[in-house]
Amino acid sequence: MNWITNYVRPRINSIFSRREMPENLWSKCEGCGTMLFHRELTENLQVCTSCGHHMQISPRERFKGLFDGGTFTEVDVPRPHPDPLHFRDQKKYPDRMRAAQKSTGEKEAMLVATGEIGRTPIVAAAQDFSFMGGSMGMYVGNAIIAAAEEAVKLKRPLILFSAAGGARMQEGILSLMQMPRTTVAIQLLREAGLPYIVVLTHPTTGGVTASYAMLGDVQIAEPNALICFAGPRVIEQTIREKLPEGFQRAEYLLDHGMLDRVTPRTALRDELIGITRMLLGLPPAVMGDLPAPENEVDVAVPEEIEDPSRKLSKDPGSTPTRAEK
Structure with a gap:
């Protein structure tokens, strides 16, 4: 064993086997400053999961x-x-x-x-x-x-x-x-x-x-x-x-x-x-009119399906339209 085996070879192996980390793993929210994982942000349509800030x-x-x-x-x-x-x-x-x-x-x-x-x-x-x-x-x-x-x-x-x-x-x-x-x-x-x-x-x-x-x-x-x-x-x-x-x-x-x-x-x-x-x-x-969800084998369908249009007009948290006003 010599310095080539003990030092040089491991050093060369570490250089060539080094994995580069992507620079875009995290994004900073302009609204609250929270660091957000890019995959989570993409799945949430570029909306901050912390404060709800809508990014471009x-x-x-x-x-x-x-x-x-x-x-x-x-x-x-x-x-x-x-x-x-x-x-x-x-x-x-x-x-x-x-x-x-x-x-x-x-x-x-x-x-x-x-x-x-x-x-x-x-x-x-x-x-x-x-x-x-x-x-x-x-x-x-x-x-x-x-x-x-x-x-x-x-x-x-x-x-x-x-x-x-x-x-x-x-x-x-x-x-x-x-x-x-x-x-x-x-x-x-x-x-x-x-x-x-x-x-x-x-x-x-x-x-x-x-x-x-x-x-x-x-x-x-x-x-x-x-x-x-x-x-x-x-x-x-x-x-x-x-x-x-x-x-x-x-x-x-x-x-x-x-x-x-x-x-x-x-x-x-x-x-x-x-x-x-x-x-x-x-x-x-x-x-039943919508595409089946991905990665799902058995999907439980409720007996009574709520009318989305009624939900839009009757949901207390929704904003009324000019006609409803």
């Missing part, structure tokens, strides 16, 4: 938790001109686009898909705030038009999840033109007699709020979501007054009649199933 969630993650079995089919969206104004600030617009595509893994700031929720066929569209702040450009306008046309063609309701910082400045007036374009697209649903449900998430601001995000037949928001046209800081600097507590947050807008519901993300799927079927004139979804 990508459209794909949202759709996996929304659609039956997590399966959906993407809808093709026409691609606009990549840089119509040849805009450049600190970076060229194409360079910003490539950086956003690399960081998010998505083509643009909105994803459109078709699938079923509670055995009810729908079309869904969701904005990705991680992609250049979910800003509304020509692609987002094309995506909403494509979603509306697909809903009319398939005779399905459209559910839209908004999350945006407003219009995309790199496209100038062309981004602002998406406000009337998307409004006309929503009118197509109205003329076809199809429901249009909007779920406003944090944050929904600017031209998005001034167009398609506030045109829903039913307006739902996630807790504490910022929903506004001009932000509170801009308003305070303009009027030089202190704004009320919770101003422009989802609960404040609910109290002032601009929203129908404020629903936690973990309960949102069941709520959307009940509301969608109600608007379509379908009977309430029952347990």
